[in-house]
Amino acid sequence: MNFEQARFNMIEQQIRPWDVLDLSVLALLSSVRREDFVPAELRTLAFTDTELPLGGGRRALAPRVEARIAQELQLQRTDKVLEIGTGIGYLTALLGHKAQSVVSLEADAGLARAAAEKLRRAGLSNVQVREADGRQGAPGEAPFDAIVLAGSVAEVPQVLLDQLKVGGRLLGIVGDEPVMRAVLVRRVGEKEFQTTELFDTVVQRLAGFESRPAFAF
Template identity: 60%
Template structure:
């Protein structure tokens, strides 16, 4: 396989058509070697438009979804970011290139170890991976400029929204299958939040987050 051609095709045929037009994000997709982050058994699928299984019911999202999430957080180099659900560390690496500091929380010990190794080998030194489900955020380091949940939740806990700075953004995939939406919350003045539904997608649940009771008539 011609890896660089496959990477180019991923960007031009999958990512751009999904409204990822931020040149800094597209440049990152060219520079950060996604194939070094996916599990070895799936290395040949690193540039395919699929979710890659990671065990524990978790996946590495398709490249177009990862790119949209990074773009739509609208990060700048002075931002501090909290990521919940690290997987193999690829999204963490993208965030770290865009922000000043990334703190990433992951509940599964093997994924924590994998992500730390991958980030170290990629030369990322402004990201830290901690073992924690992330359901309660990280109040001791709050407030954050941006929070990214890489899996899905039924609802976003208020405790996470409260860990945003004013003007801060939280992006999560919210809802129940088969209908989920990537949703951007922004903290505005007086502790209020705006909500914007960005695109439809689905993702496995993040562990540790509450599920609402089933609706009854």
């Protein structure tokens, strides 16, 4: 398989049409080898517009969603980032290339180990992957310039918003199937937050953030 041609096709046919036009993000998509992050048996599917199965009911985010998240965060080289849900580690790698440091929390021990090794091989020494479900974030290392929820939630947890710096932002995908929306929440004061709606999409619920069943009498 011609991976370079497949990567080019992914960018031109999936990523650009989804309004990912930031040149720095497009350059990263060209240079960070997604095929090195997906499970080995799925390498030939690394550039397809789909959520690849990871076992245990987990699925990887589609490439266009990862690219759009990386663009909308508008990371700076001085930013300290918290990611909830490492998955295959590809989005983590994109964040690591743009930020000063990334702490990524992954609930699945096997995925956490695999992603950490792939990120190490990719030379990203500024990224740490830890086995944790992420519901409480990383309060010991807060505040963060940016927090990324690499999966959906019913609502953005206040405990994570409280770990943002003033001026920091959190990107999450909020809602329940079949209606979900990516939002950017910016902390504009100690107790004040502003939310911007970005785009509609549907992605898997973050591990540990599953909606609880409604109480029934």
